[in-house]
Amino acid sequence: MELLKFSTAGSVDDGKSTLIGRLLYDTGSLTEDQLEAVEAASKRKGFDYLDLSLLTDGLSAEREQGITIDVAHIYFATANRKFIIADTPGHVEYTRNMVTGASHSQLSIILIDARKGVIEQTQRHFFIANLLQIPEIVVAVNKMDLVGYQEDKFEAIKTAFLKFAEGFPKFKQHITFIPISSLKGDNVVNESENMPWYEGKSLLDYLENVDVNSYVNKKDARFPVQYVIRPHSEEFHDYRGYAGRVISGDFKVGEEVTVLPSRQKSKVKQVVTFDGDLEIAETNSSVTLLLEDEVDITRGNMLVKTANQPQIDKEITADICWMDTQPLVQGGKYMIEHSHNLIKAIVREVDYIVHTSTLNKDTETKTIKLNDIARVKIKMAQPLFFDAYEQNQANGSFILINEQTKNTVAAGIIV
Numbered sequence: 001m002e003l004l005k006f007s008t009a010g011s012v013d014d015g016k017s018t019l020i021g022r023l024l025y026d027t028g029s030l031t032e033d034q035l036e037a038v039e040a041a042s043k044r045k046g047f048d049y050l051d052l053s054l055l056t057d058g059l060s061a062e063r064e065q066g067i068t069i070d071v072a073h074i075y076f077a078t079a080n081r082k083f084i085i086a087d088t089p090g091h092v093e094y095t096r097n098m099v100t101g102a103s104h105s106q107l108s109i110i111l112i113d114a115r116k117g118v119i120e121q122t123q124r125h126f127f128i129a130n131l132l133q134i135p136e137i138v139v140a141v142n143k144m145d146l147v148g149y150q151e152d153k154f155e156a157i158k159t160a161f162l163k164f165a166e167g168f169p170k171f172k173q174h175i176t177f178i179p180i181s182s183l184k185g186d187n188v189v190n191e192s193e194n195m196p197w198y199e200g201k202s203l204l205d206y207l208e209n210v211d212v213n214s215y216v217n218k219k220d221a222r223f224p225v226q227y228v229i230r231p232h233s234e235e236f237h238d239y240r241g242y243a244g245r246v247i248s249g250d251f252k253v254g255e256e257v258t259v260l261p262s263r264q265k266s267k268v269k270q271v272v273t274f275d276g277d278l279e280i281a282e283t284n285s286s287v288t289l290l291l292e293d294e295v296d297i298t299r300g301n302m303l304v305k306t307a308n309q310p311q312i313d314k315e316i317t318a319d320i321c322w323m324d325t326q327p328l329v330q331g332g333k334y335m336i337e338h339s340h341n342l343i344k345a346i347v348r349e350v351d352y353i354v355h356t357s358t359l360n361k362d363t364e365t366k367t368i369k370l371n372d373i374a375r376v377k378i379k380m381a382q383p384l385f386f387d388a389y390e391q392n393q394a395n396g397s398f399i400l401i402n403e404q405t406k407n408t409v410a411a412g413i414i415v
Helices: 016-026 032-044 060-065 092-102 120-131 151-165 203-209
Strands: 003-009 072-077 082-087 107-113 136-142 174-179 222-229 241-245 256-260 264-272 286-291 302-305 311-322 333-338 341-355 360-362 373-386 397-401 408-414
Touching: 003 016, 003 092, 003 120, 016 072, 016 082, 016 107, 016 203, 082 092, 092 120, 092 311, 092 408, 107 120, 120 151, 120 373, 136 151, 136 203, 151 174, 174 203, 333 373, 341 397, 373 408
Parallel strands: 003 082, 003 107, 107 136, 136 174
Antiparallel strands: 072 082, 222 241, 222 302, 241 286, 256 264, 256 302, 264 286, 311 373, 311 408, 333 341, 333 397, 341 360, 341 373, 397 408
16 A cells, blocks of 8 residues: 655644644544543543543643654554655744754654744744755645634635745755644544645545655666675575675666766676665665676675766755754864764855745855755765755765764765
8 A cells, every 4th residue: 555654844733733633533433532632631620521632742842832842753544545744843943953853754744733823933834844955845824713714814825825835945845735723623534524725635535545756856867785695605605695785776687887986897696685686776675686797795885786876975055954952163073874874074164044934045144053955065975976955866865963962963865
């Protein structure tokens, strides 16, 4: 069954947690124990209805404050599709958490309170979704019950959102607008009778049918070597296999490949899996590749098709989200982890820091603080084999690590 990974984003009290709770409740994805726990907690709060937000707000601080702080991953399935939801926090203080949660999403749901319309945080949520180039955006205009299910309220928000979105240089996302009420269940799982003017799908119907496979990079074949398999046994005396995951494109038996960085050439002799050999290793498949020639290959090397190679350079320009309490200072030394490579690096230059709500660029400040998003130039001790993130997300992303503390301090995408 096909899997869809999507994230949710919204400001405080926009109803994200309630929306996810409604999806789980109305699709029958909750156990009796979960329902009993929510019923008991709702009664303790004095509610005469189920507080479905309690299903996802797992931290005590989240329940006490009524906000989302950490990223929660929720799994559920319908007859048509499996889903993984990354419930991300919306507040500016937790921008790094939102970036982390949305980084592997194929679709993003941005919630807007129908009473408030497009606000500063809404703009920041779209900025991050745009930065990460999430192809499908669903703008869920929530709490329609509190504005009398008025069509003009919905249309005004739709117009304001599109006006803001059109100012982005990479305005490529497919944006869908759905009026909903998470609390009442309108247009979440079941179509609403309260909004006869809306002729589109319910949110779940849209999620079950949206096509996300068309965005997968099947052109640029990239295979970072994770592990070299040498059994050193009599039975497999000359066996030399290269294990890893095909992060994009595919590799067929008999095709010529080039090994990076050595640029040695060979051909794919065999594609091995636990369930038997294959003729082709497709995107996201974890396999062991055997080559026709004995080639010197180690962990961190990359196999690519000879006719389609990535960029190779010791310098990159990238957009990063800073995730550490200790600020980045221009000239700071770190480790860059890209695929299975871990290389010493220096942040040579801070080009600018982006004010996500206005898109203004601060070119004067050279210190990047917690939750800042900035464009930087990075120089490395060894070359990377990379593609621009816009072309190949899997081979265009990385993290920065503090050499002393070993903490992940930033997530980055190569421009």
